[in-house]
Amino acid sequence: MGDLLTTLGFFALTGVFVWLHLRRGGSHASASAAAPVAPRGRPCARCQTSVPEGSTYCPSCGIPQQMYELVSAPESRREATEGAVGALRAMVRGDICVGCGTCVAACPEVGAITMRGKLAVVDDALCVGHGECVAACPVGGISVNAGTAVNRVVVPDLDGGFQSNVRGVFIVGELGGRGLIKNAINEGKIAVEQVARELPPGEVRPDGREDTVDVCIVGSGPAGLSAGLEALRRGLSYVVLEQGSLSDTVRKYPRHKLLLAEPVHIPLYGDLWVADASKETLLQVWETIVANTGLQVQTYQKVERIARDGEAFVIGTPEREWRARRVVLALGRRGTPRRLGVPGEDLAKVFYDVVEMEAFAGRRVLVVGGGDSAIESAVGLANQAGTEVILSYRGQEFGRVKDRNRHKLGAAVERGTVRLMLGSQLREVRPEVVVLEVDGQTTILPNDDVIVRIGGEAPYTFLEKIGVRLVPKDVPIAPAKAG
Numbered sequence: 001m002g003d004l005l006t007t008l009g010f011f012a013l014t015g016v017f018v019w020l021h022l023r024r025g026g027s028h029a030s031a032s033a034a035a036p037v038a039p040r041g042r043p044c045a046r047c048q049t050s051v052p053e054g055s056t057y058c059p060s061c062g063i064p065q066q067m068y069e070l071v072s073a074p075e076s077r078r079e080a081t082e083g084a085v086g087a088l089r090a091m092v093r094g095d096i097c098v099g100c101g102t103c104v105a106a107c108p109e110v111g112a113i114t115m116r117g118k119l120a121v122v123d124d125a126l127c128v129g130h131g132e133c134v135a136a137c138p139v140g141g142i143s144v145n146a147g148t149a150v151n152r153v154v155v156p157d158l159d160g161g162f163q164s165n166v167r168g169v170f171i172v173g174e175l176g177g178r179g180l181i182k183n184a185i186n187e188g189k190i191a192v193e194q195v196a197r198e199l200p201p202g203e204v205r206p207d208g209r210e211d212t213v214d215v216c217i218v219g220s221g222p223a224g225l226s227a228g229l230e231a232l233r234r235g236l237s238y239v240v241l242e243q244g245s246l247s248d249t250v251r252k253y254p255r256h257k258l259l260l261a262e263p264v265h266i267p268l269y270g271d272l273w274v275a276d277a278s279k280e281t282l283l284q285v286w287e288t289i290v291a292n293t294g295l296q297v298q299t300y301q302k303v304e305r306i307a308r309d310g311e312a313f314v315i316g317t318p319e320r321e322w323r324a325r326r327v328v329l330a331l332g333r334r335g336t337p338r339r340l341g342v343p344g345e346d347l348a349k350v351f352y353d354v355v356e357m358e359a360f361a362g363r364r365v366l367v368v369g370g371g372d373s374a375i376e377s378a379v380g381l382a383n384q385a386g387t388e389v390i391l392s393y394r395g396q397e398f399g400r401v402k403d404r405n406r407h408k409l410g411a412a413v414e415r416g417t418v419r420l421m422l423g424s425q426l427r428e429v430r431p432e433v434v435v436l437e438v439d440g441q442t443t444i445l446p447n448d449d450v451i452v453r454i455g456g457e458a459p460y461t462f463l464e465k466i467g468v469r470l471v472p473k474d475v476p477i478a479p480a481k482a483g
C-alpha cells in the first residue's frame with residue numbers, strides 16, 4: 001500500500017515537474033559553456049558560475065559540487081604505501097553510505113562495524129583492517145587505509161564534462177568511480193549536455209551520414225537512462241543499448257530498500273525522491289518514464305566492441321553494428337557476468353552477485369562456481385541465520401583459490417553449514433527446485449535462490465581495450481559521523 005501511494009504521488013507530481021524542468025532546462029542550456037575542471041570554491045565545472053567557498057551547490061545551475069570531487073582530484077603521484085602512518089582500519093564515507101548494513105555482515109570482527117540509523121560506524125578499537133567490508137560495500141562507501149584519511153582509487157581519467165582521453169567517449173555513473181543513483185543521474189545528463197554543445201541539435205552533420213546517430217548510450221541504469229532522456233529532450237539522434245533488461249543492475253538487487261537522500265532531477269520527468277522505497281517502486285517509475293517519454297531502449301544488446309571509424313565510432317553487439325558520433329558509457333561496475341546458459345537462468349531467483357548476505361537469511365541457496373568469489377559467497381551465506389547452502393562445482397577439486405578461503409570452506413563443510421557438491425553441474429533452474437547432474441545422475445533439490453559466480457568480464461578491462469586511460473587518485477575521506 002505504501003509503495004502504491006509513493007508511486008501515485010510520483011505520477012501526480014510529474015506534470016508539475018515536467019513544466020518546472022522545461023523552464024529550468026532553458027536556463028541550464030544558456031548557462032552551460034565549455035567546462036574545464038575547477039577546484040571547489042572556484043567556478044562551477046558545469047556552468048562556470050562562481051561558487052562561494054563552502055557552498056555545496058552551484059548557485060546558478062544547482063549542480064552539487066561534490067560530484068566533481070573525483071574528476072577534479074589530481075592524478076596521484078605517491079606510492080601506494082607512502083603515508084601509511086598507522087594501523088590499517090576501515091573508514092566510512094558518510095556522504096556515500098546508503099546504510100544497507102552489508103559491511104556489518106561481511107566483517108569478521110564482531111562489533112567492529114555497527115549501524116547507527118542509516119550509517120555504518122567503525123569502532124577503531126575493534127577494527128583490524130581485514131578489508132572484507134570494502135569488497136562487500138555495494139556503493140564504494142568504505143575503504144581501509146592506514147590513518148591517512150585518503151582513499152586510493154583507480155578511475156578513468158575524465159574532464160569536467162565526463163569525457164575521457166578517447167575524445168568522443170564519455171564515461172558516467174558508477175563506471176567513473178562514484179556510486180549512488182543521484183550521481184549517476186546527474187552525470188548522464190551532464191555528459192549529454194556536452195554532446196549537444198559539440199553537435200548542436202538540428203544542424204546538418206558534416207559527415208552527412210544518415211546511418212550514424214549523434215550519440216550511442218551503453219547501459220540503461222540510472223546514468224544511461226538519464227543520458228538517453230537528455231538526448232531525447234534535446235532532439236539528438238540516439239540509441240540506448242542494454243545487455244540485459246531495463247536497468248538490469250537495480251533489477252538484480254536482492255529485495256532491497258533504496259534510499260535517495262535528496263531529490264534528484266531526471267530529464268523529462270522532474271524531481272524524484274525515494275526514501276526507503278523498494279527497488280520495485282524505482283523500477284516502476286523508470287518504466288513509466290520510458291513509456292511516457294517514448295525513450296527507445298534496445299534491451300538484450302551487449303556491447304562487445306567499440307572502434308573508431310574516421311570521426312565516428314562503430315559499436316558492435318553480437319547481433320549487429322551501430323554507428324555513432326559520440327559514445328556515452330554507462331556500464332556500471334558490475335561488469336558482464338558469465339552465464340551458465342541453462343533453462344530457467346532468467347528467473348528472478350538467479351543472481352550473479354551477492355551484495356546483501358542477510359537478504360538470503362533462512363533461504364535454500366545454491367551457489368555455483370569453483371573460484372574465490374563462489375567460495376566467499378557460500379561461506380558468507382552460510383553465516384546467515386537459517387540459510388541452507390549448497391556449493392556446486394563441476395570440477396573434482398578446486399583450482400587456484402586463496403588458502404584463507406579454502407580453510408574457511410573446509411570449516412563450514414565440517415560444521416555442516418555448507419554442503420559441497422564437487423563434480424556436479426547445474427542443468428536447469430525451476431521456480432521451486434534446481435536440477436543438477438552428478439556423476440551422470442539427475443538430482444532434483446528444493447531451492448529458493450541460485451547464485452552464479454563463474455567469472456565474467458570486468459568493465460575496466462573493456463575500457464582499457466578501447467584505449468581509456470585509468471589513473472590512480474587519492475580522495476580525502478571525511479570520517480562518518482553518526483547522526
Ligand SMILES: Cc1cc2nc3c(=O)[nH]c(=O)nc-3n(C[C@H](O)[C@H](O)[C@H](O)COP(=O)(O)OP(=O)(O)OC[C@H]3O[C@@H](n4cnc5c(N)ncnc54)[C@H](O)[C@@H]3O)c2cc1C
Nearest residue numbers: 138173174180181219221222223243248249259303331332
Ligand atoms: C544492493 C545495492 C544497494 C544499493 N542501494 C543504493 C541506494 O539505496 N541508494 C543509492 O543511491 N545507490 C544505491 N546503490 C548504488 C546504485 O545502485 C548505483 O550507484 C547505480 O545503480 C549506478 O548507476 P549506473 O547507471 O552507473 O550503473 P548501473 O545501475 O550498474 O547500470 C549499468 C547498466 O549497464 C548495463 N551494461 C553493462 N555492461 C554492458 C554492455 N557491455 N553492453 C550493454 N549494457 C551493459 C548493465 O546491464 C546495467 O543495466 C546500491 C547498489 C547495490 C548493489
Ligand code: SF4
Nearest residue numbers: 097098100101103137
Ligand atoms: S556496506 Fe557500504 S553502504 Fe552499506 S552500510 Fe556499509 S558502508 Fe554503508
